[in-house]
Amino acid sequence: MSDELGAHVSAEGGVQNCPSRATDIEAKCIQLFTKQAQRWNEPTLNKDTIIQFLDERESHALDFVGAHDSYLINLSSPNSESWEKSRESFQAELERSTSLQLDFVVTHPGNATEISANKPENNERRQGLKDAQTEMGRVQKKIDATSDDSAKAQLKEEKKLIEIKRKELLEFGGDLQRGIELNALGITSALEAVPKGTKVLLELTAGSGTSIGGNFEYLAKIREFIPLALKDRVGFCFDTCHGYSAGYDLVDDYDGVWNQFDSILGIENLGLIHMNDSQHPFLSHKDRHQNIGDGSLGKGPFRKIMTDPRLNRVPKILETPKGGDPVVSDMHNLSLLRSFRK
Ligand SMILES: [Zn+2]
Ligand SMILES: [Zn+2]
Secondary structure (H helix, E strand, O other): OOOOEEEEOOOOOOHHHHHHHHHHOOOOEEEEOOOOOOOOOOOOOOHHHHHHHHHHHHHOOOOEEEEEOOOOOOOOOOOHHHHHHHHHHHHHHHHHHHHOOOOEEEEOOOEOHHHHOOOHHHHHHHHHHHHHHHHHHHHHHHHHHOOOHHHHHHHHHHHHHHHHHHHHHHHHHHHHHHHHHHHHHHHHHHHHHOOOOOEEEEEOOOOOOOEOOOOHHHHHHHHHHOOHHHHHHEEEEEEHHHHHHHOOOOOOOHHHHHHHHHHHOOHHHEEEEEEOEEOOOOOOOOOOEEOOOOOOOOHHHHHHHHOOHHHOOOOEEEOOOOOOOHHHHHHHHHHHHHHOOO
């Protein structure tokens, strides 16, 4: 079947094995890791692997192939040593992705960890952030316990107000601004070093702790700092699980979320959607993916995404739990998503 749907597939045995794994799940779009995502080791791909990968991609007629960067990279780190390490690692990601002629590499914007560093002047702020998190958990419990729709709506509003307070605490001191600038600087440097090819997609994260990827405004600011000549190589990835956890209410305010996306980031800059349900409730700031329809998002938002003409052209990739058999679970989620179009 040829549509814009696909999944993250394993690169076990080498990236050249990925294209056939797309065919196994009847998809034309995949995402992969070009290295072990939990390690700093930066392998360079040899010529044979690259040629084999390109042949395989062609014979399986794939429409979109992209990579996800290593989870260790933190281009917002205030520590110059770890920032430099992240910058080098990200550049290596972009080099490997470009040599494989990938369409995109997705990156998490990282954490401006200065706030959580052990500085006494930040004690109050850290306590405030903790309190906000506890308070949100308390309100969520009430939401779960009530079956009255208007009470639910009121509690959701209450949760949003706590979130505004939490954001104010995060913005205090300009650490965040610095994290955003550092992130843009790291991406710019990698794009300059690898002049052609693969696009970089900044992924919306669940916005936990001092993460700078948890809202549209921060993502927009990162892109603002990218020099004009490189801007067309930088777009965005919307992860449905992260978005819902970060406070974008795809369940009760689907159109509102996309209107906001369009006005802050520009829908034309949306390069990818990660299709994941979530194990945690709205505004939890937690990042635990769930199979489509089995989590707190439920089927509703995915049905809307699949039938939304604005999102037709955008590749949609699953990062749902693989269970015992990755082919079986990916096929299950993909056929459910496809059924929403019938
Ligand atoms: Zn994702
Ligand atoms: Zn995630």
